[in-house]
Amino acid sequence: MTDSPDKAEVRRGLARIRALRRLFLGILFGYFPILVLCMAHIRRSGHWHALAVPLLLFVAGMVVQKILHGRRCPRCGELFFVQTVTRTSYTPDSAWSFPPQKACQNCGLRLNH
Ligand SMILES: [Zn+2]
Numbered sequence: 001m002t003d004s005p006d007k008a009e010v011r012r013g014l015a016r017i018r019a020l021r022r023l024f025l026g027i028l029f030g031y032f033p034i035l036v037l038c039m040a041h042i043r044r045s046g047h048w049h050a051l052a053v054p055l056l057l058f059v060a061g062m063v064v065q066k067i068l069h070g071r072r073c074p075r076c077g078e079l080f081f082v083q084t085v086t087r088t089s090y091t092p093d094s095a096w097s098f099p100p101q102k103a104c105q106n107c108g109l110r111l112n113h
Contacts, residue, residue, distance in 0.1 A: 011113070013074025018112075031057055069082060076106050080105065081105060
């Protein structure tokens with residue numbers, strides 16, 4: 001049997017999840033303004049290679065999302081953002097996943113603990 005992780009370890013784990021979540025949200029909400037700026041640049045200059053910026057950002061967002069989905073809760077060890085929905089665990093919030101979720105979907109550990 002293993003000991004439960006100490007508080008410092010839980011704090012470090014939550015800090016890593018928060019940093020990755022901030023990066024994902026930055027990509028998510030920054031995508032459209034960056035796309036508009038690139039389109040304006042392409043229109044002005046006629047150089048289409050600026051289109052690589054939003055395309056790479058999109059791929060980066062998908063990679064970060066995939067990594068976030070695989071993150072495990074530092075307290076219970078289950079997937080942090082993925083809820084196993086059963087008849088007994090279902091709540092009206094079950095349809096939400098991150099970015100709105102701010103707590104472990106298994107044990108309820110808050111991200112801003
Ligand atoms: Zn947990």
